[in-house]
Every structure is written in structure tokens, then in C-alpha cells.
Amino acid sequence: SAVLSLALLAGCGAQPAATNGGSGAEAGNGEQVAKIGYIGFLSGSGAAYGEAQKQGLELALTELNEANKGKLKIELITEDSGGKKESAINAANKLINQDKVVGIIGPTLSGEMFAIGPVASEAETPILGISNTAEGINDIGEYVFRNSLPESVAIPAAMDVAVKKHGIKTAAFIYAKNDDFSVSGFKTMKATAEKMGLTNLGEETFSNGDVDFAAQLTKIKAANPDALFVSALYKEGSLVVKKAREIGLNVPIIGGNGFNNPQVLEIAGHAAEGLIVATPFSPDKKDENVQNFVKKYEEKYGKKPDQFAAQAYDGMYIMAQSLLKTNKGGDRNALRDELAQLKDFNGVSGKLSFDEKRNPIGVPVVVTVKAGKFVTFE
Ligand code: 1QQ
Secondary structure (H helix, E strand, O other): OOOHHHHHHHHHHHHHOOOOOOOOOEOOOOOOOEEEEEEEEOOOOOHHHHHHHHHHHHHHHHHHHHHHHEEEEEEEEEOOOOOHHHHHHHHHHHHHHHHOOOEEOOOOHHHHHHHHHHHHHOHHHHHHEEEOOOOOOHOOOOEEEEOOOHHHHHHHHHHHHHHHHHOEEEEEEEOOOOHHHHHHHHHHHHHHHHHHEEEEEEEEEEOOOOOHHHHHHHHHHHHOOOEEEEEEHHHHHHHHHHHHHHHHOOOOEEOOOOOOOOHHHHHHHHOOOOOEEOOOOOOOOOOEEEEEHHHHHHHHHHHOHHHHHHHHHHHHHHHHHHHHHOOOOOEHHHHHHHHHOOEEEOOOOOEEOOOOOOOEOOOOOEEEOOOOOOEEEE
16 A cells, blocks of 8 residues: 555645646637536436536536627536546546636435545635535535535425424435435435434335335335335335335325436336425426526527526536636636635525535425426415
8 A cells, every 4th residue: 555655645746736727718808708518417317317417517608708798608518427437527627627628517316425525626626516415524625515404404394394284203214325415315315314203114125226115115014114215216216105105105205305306207107196205496487597598598498497407507507607707718716716706696496505514505395296397386
């Protein structure tokens, strides 16, 4: 290991010192040009998350470049991580060192952010998570931001209304043990249940990529809980919900942020009925901003935006607003400092300020699936 550390040290020394500059520039006419990188889960089992994010980002980008003509032009460079930490690290290194972006949006998964947040911090490059909801994201460093509402805020909101409405007294849990987001969400669910005085009747796990959940769910059914709590990404989460109903586990199911994608309705089908989740965004919100966004998104993509699209759209607006304030397209530290000062940003996924740890302050709505659609839970 001494040899390894030496090799690592030598490797570090060989690299150019982290520059503070992205390659953003003045276009000559006073217009700032800024390159922003996006790292998304664009292929594989979570591709619908990445697709929604990419669409939200691109819609915002078109609007912003039109509105800011002559002042700011943003170039978006998109990288697919496939939801994998190693690919996310490669993408971050490319964006930082080769493309010289001024800031990064993404990556999609909390686990990926735990992997690349330190890389971005080391290079003094601001990084804005638009869907990272695990605990500890902002502890990575002061270049790390997120506009995604943490599960520690969203889950208790969903549990509170679900427990009251259904008179839940006992609970069982199932989650993906090899996914940082799912593990973090489970911990929040378990701690919240304890606080609420629910009896814990069992905890089961699986791995991302699994397709058979019969053994775990059969055990849970035998324990006869009043409710099932699922912390998972949409693919595995939906299959869990489907199997639960198949084996006759017909108790209320409360999920986490991973369920906020229409793929849940596709994969779980009728079994998704009654599923309860908290989200910072609903396309049904009677708010002019939101309805405008929904309309434009539908016109462009032929479907309603989900939470991932909304937070991506807001994320691009946040970057642009901060870049305009810095008036220096390529200065990473200037962008970082402007992001840190963000207050009362009025986005489609809600009003946004960052707390002292750069976490968003926001209020979730609780939704449920009724007749094949997510609707407000009442
Ligand atoms: C996280 C999440 C996932 C559901 C993003 C797709 O919230 O990884 O934090």
C-alpha cells in the first residue's frame, strides 16, 4: 500500500493544477459563453430518469438562450453515466479537464454524486444535483449543491398522511442494499416509523438488477404488517409493488423519490393503485408558472413532465441566473459563490432557497396513484 500511495501521489503531481477557469468566454459582443456539463442516467434500468432530466434541461436551455441573447449563451454538454459510479467519474473528469465546463448539473443518482462530488470539489467546479435526495450529499463539500428535496423531508411528509389515513401501527421495509439513495431512504423510513411509534415487523433487501422478490415479500406477508415501505429506483420498486399484490400483500405501500416517474405506472400497471409518495412537483398544481411549463413541455415532448424534468428545468434556470450575476461565463468560483447566495428562486418545482448547508428548503406534496394516474393524496 506504500507503493500504491506513492503511485497515487506521483499521479497527482503529474496532473495540471486545478484551474479555476472553465473555458467560458466573451463572444466579443459582450455576450458571455458558458459551458455546462450534464451527467445523467441515460441508458439502462433508470434511463427514464435521465430522459426526463435531459428534456427538462433542453427545454430550459432553448428558452434561456433566446431570452438572454446578447448577454449569455449556455452550451450544454451531455454525458451518459448509465447510473454507474465509474462512468460518472470518467464523465466528470472529461467535463472538468477536457471540456472545461464552468459547472456541472447532475449526476442522477445520489451514489454517483458521492463518487463525483469530491472530484468536482477538488477541481473547484460547482456541481448542482437535480435529483440527489440521500442524506449527506451537501457534506461532500462547498462546491456541491442540490435543488432536489432530500428524502429526510419528503418521506416523513408521505408517512405522516399515510399513517393517519390508514391507521397504520406496524410496518415492514424493503430496499436496494447496493444503492446509496435506496439505503438512505430506508434509514429515513425506519427512523421516522420509530418516531411515530410504529412496530417494525421486518426489513428485507435486494440488489439493483434483481427481478425476483418473491422470497422477501413472502416473509413480509407472513409478518402481517399494516403497511409496506419501499425504498428503490423505479424499475425494481415497481416490480416489488407488482409482486406484493400478486402474492396478496394488499396493505398500503409507501415509496420514496424513486417512484416519481411515470414508468412506475407502466411497469407495475394496476398494482400501482394506491401507492403513496411525496414529491416537490405535481403537473396538476394550480400555479401559472407550473402550468406554463407543463404546456411548453407537452408541446415539445408530447407528454406531461415528471418531477425529474421539473427539477432539471429549474436547475438550468438556477445556473443561468447565477451565471448572469457573475457576469463571467467561465469563472467557476464566481459561479459557486453566486449559487451559494441563491434566495427565493421561484421554480416550477417550488420556491427555492438553500439553507446554510446548501440544501433546498421546500415543501412536498403527497400523491397517490388513482385510476392509473398520480393524483394529490387526500
Ligand atoms: C437519488 C434519487 C433517485 C431516485 C434519483 C433517480 O433520488 O439517487 O438520490
